[in-house]
Amino acid sequence: MNTEDTSPRTPPPRSLSGLWPFVRPYRWQVGLALLFLLLAATATLLFPVALRHLIDGGLQADRGAQAMALRGHFLDVFGVAVLLGVASASRFYIMSWLGERVTADVRSAVYGHVLRQSPAFFETTRTGEVLSRLTTDTTLVQTVVGSSLSMGLRNAITGLGALAMLVWAHPMVMVQVLLVIVLVVLPAMWWGRRVRRLSRASQDRVADASAIAAEVLNAIPMVQSYTAEDREAGRFDEAAEHAFRTAVRRSRARSVLVAFIIIANAALILWGLYQGTQAVLAGTMSAGQLGQAVVLVILFAGAVAVWGEVYGDLLRAAGASERLMELLASRSPVQEPVQPRTLPAVHGGSRVRFEQVRFHYPSRPAQAALDAFDLTIEPGQTVALVGPSGAGKTTVFQLLQRFYDPGAGRILLDGVPINELALADLRGRVGTVPQDPVIFSASALDNIRYGRPGASDDEVRAAARAAFADEFIRALPEGYDTFLGERGVRLSGGQRQRIAIARAMLKNPPLLLLDEATSALDAQSERMVQAALDTAMQGRTTLVVAHRLATVRRADRIVVLDHGRIAEQGTHDELLARQGLYAHLASLQFNA
Structure with a gap:
């Protein structure tokens, strides 16, 4: 059986915009989650600053002043840690609640919409496929809305903030780093398109297997009457194997993307460390500034690495969202009249x-x-x-x-x-x-x-x-x-x-x-x-x-x-x- 992807369309991540009508009723929760997200990102970016002051403050010649300064700097670092912990926990809870709530609303909307379709809809759409979209696809949406999306936003803010601080503190070093970033991002985006196509194909193959299972389970007496258990099990095995092979191809492509991003990030960190140590040896940067730069480079590289993972989740969720929106966009040829008429009262039957x-x-x-x-x-x-x-x-x-x-x-x-x-x-x-x-x-x-x-x-x-x-x-x-x-x-x-x-x-x-x-x-x-x-x-x-x-x-x-x-x-x-x-x-x- 051919396992090549024949999907005619490739859903971009912006396909997730179809979820906005389901998110909009909870904009207060979204706003609160964004506030805690910003606080967590700010706390993360304050760590390198606090670390710089801690290192430079600990190098004072006066022992008494050094002890007092260290105590204050350690308290500052601990305060940043408390802010980060509280903000991160609050953001996690609100986004998890939002993911569960939006997923439940999407499931209800899709199910209610399908119930109102005319029989013509079910002449071309299998029940098992609808069930797959209601379960597998909405689970992917829940993962993104409740976890991956907020993680991606937090790392985007952290990464951009770290990049801005590095540019401000060490502009010449960051010009070189930015050139390397371009060499990392462009290939990652090109390879991401392949991951996106395979993600949609994988979900379609899972839906095919679900459709076969739903059809057979609804006809168990007939299947057993014709002793077709082995035949039907084989048919499902074939569909499951097809889904497995497509998923493996998707995972292989995504693994290559992850490996590339991790190796590129390591190169960025080493390049930043090399430039920083050269600046310290030349006397143009203090030890505290080097520590700050190292942490900022690590934060930026980590944000890019997380975005590589999140981008893959977004691609899968984009395919799932598109499949769900396709169901919601389907329109029954039998439509309610704009201004319905009233039936007269009858006795003894209708005419x-x-x-x-x-x-x-x-x-x-x-x-x-x-x-x-x-x-x-x-x-x-x-x-x-x-x-x-x-x-x-x-x-x-x-x-x-x-x-x-x-x-x-x-x-x-x-x-x-x-x-x-x-x-x-x-x-x-x-x-x-x-x-x-x-x-x-x-x-x-x-x-x-x-x-x-x-x-x-x-x-x-x-x-x-x-x-x-x-x-x-x-x-x-x-x-x-x-x-x-x-x-x-x-x-x-x-x-x-x-x-x-x-x-x-x-x-x-x-x-x-x-x-x-x-x-x-x-x-x-x-x-x-x-x-x-x-x-x-x-x-x-x-x-x-x-x-x-x-x-x-x-x-x-x-x-x-x-x-x-x-x-x-x-x-x-x-x-x-x-x-x-x-x-x-x-x-x-x-x-x-």
């Missing part, structure tokens, strides 16, 4: 109208999922959608809930075009019972209450009784408080379906969508679920998708779809008499 709707899925632009689709459903009616697989039945449900917008035509709910409604108002009027109901890792009570979070326990139990779920729930070890396991693994298919029906009934919407709600059940479970559905359908408009025609015989009207168009519609008996597509499908099923 639904499709007017010449045409729609293509983003991943299949050449094939129309619906074409010239025109349908009216009156309040309280039960309309069944049937047809071959791929005829467009589920698409009707997705468009009606505005997961997608049609390319042409419009959809009206109770006389109002749905694209003029707030999404919460539109979806608040719709209840769904899918073929594969979603059961959350929570109690039975909480799973049903998901339909209406503010419902009381009594209302939840009433919905469960109406859905014929009360009996089996009370038989669970802890009744309604029983934890149902991830995806409801402790329940049978029919029990999960009745939980979903109870959830929809608790919501009490005027429009109910049943998508193959009984197709995966055995005969006994189907009878129980069908009884629950009959109760749920009373007093509301119901749209039913079904392959099994036996479940739609009692519908007020059956709409037969074929290749995204309405082929025919009528009652069960009327359609059988026409000997069309419905009669053909019925003969295949009933004869079988």
Whole structure:
């Protein structure tokens, strides 16, 4: 497998500017951290000055004056140390708090934004990649905001201060040192671009491995059923190995950068020491001034070395920040109206109208999922959608809930075009019972209450009784408080379906969508679920998708779809008499 980086973009460190909206609300904390940072840098720069006075003061001929001077100078040095310790500790605490706070805000913002994306987003973005960005990338951001950034700023201030003091005290020496610095910085910046590219590539490879793991872990029964454990483990090993090789290349490049900076810094220190000793021998510099110069050169070289490390962290965080900002910058094609309209009050169900709707899925632009689709459903009616697989039945449900917008035509709910409604108002009027109901890792009570979070326990139990779920729930070890396991693994298919029906009934919407709600059940479970559905359908408009025609015989009207168009519609008996597509499908099923 090719391990070369194919990333089309290289994020510069300024990509971190995308984090500013998350840092801005805490500008007081930032200002306080900068204050302590400046105090710590100032204390660091005062050390060489105090050292100079300590050395020169200790060379006095008068023993009594020398002892007094030394005592005062040692107290000055200790005072500088206290200032440095307090300022550094305060800066560390505030920046650590800020890093944790900003990271939590970024995670929440990205997660909340992803939740509002239309299904089109997930046609091209894997869930595992999103999870990788929420965990790995935000951890990198936390490291930089909480630690590396403040360390880099402190060393930048210290290094520049030391450089300024050296230039002021020894201008001729520093002209030569500055020339050497240019020879160090330019190659480091050139090599840093390679480290930056590899950092982004490494994070992308980790995201690929996370995506594979998330996909497989969500399909464990299928994987084990096909005895594909070794195959899937091998696929993950290959992705992990790819990530490892890319990370090694990044680490190798960064190691070269670190080695170069350390060797160059050693050269700077030795050059400064050599120039200083020559000045002392020539009598143009005192021993205290030499000590001060040596410490300043060490501080400057150390600051440059730390910046080499911090720059690498900034490059990694820039890639992570860019990936997070890409998620935040993604815009769902389904947008809220600027001035949403209000739905009228309804009794006995909603009225639904499709007017010449045409729609293509983003991943299949050449094939129309619906074409010239025109349908009216009156309040309280039960309309069944049937047809071959791929005829467009589920698409009707997705468009009606505005997961997608049609390319042409419009959809009206109770006389109002749905694209003029707030999404919460539109979806608040719709209840769904899918073929594969979603059961959350929570109690039975909480799973049903998901339909209406503010419902009381009594209302939840009433919905469960109406859905014929009360009996089996009370038989669970802890009744309604029983934890149902991830995806409801402790329940049978029919029990999960009745939980979903109870959830929809608790919501009490005027429009109910049943998508193959009984197709995966055995005969006994189907009878129980069908009884629950009959109760749920009373007093509301119901749209039913079904392959099994036996479940739609009692519908007020059956709409037969074929290749995204309405082929025919009528009652069960009327359609059988026409000997069309419905009669053909019925003969295949009933004869079988």
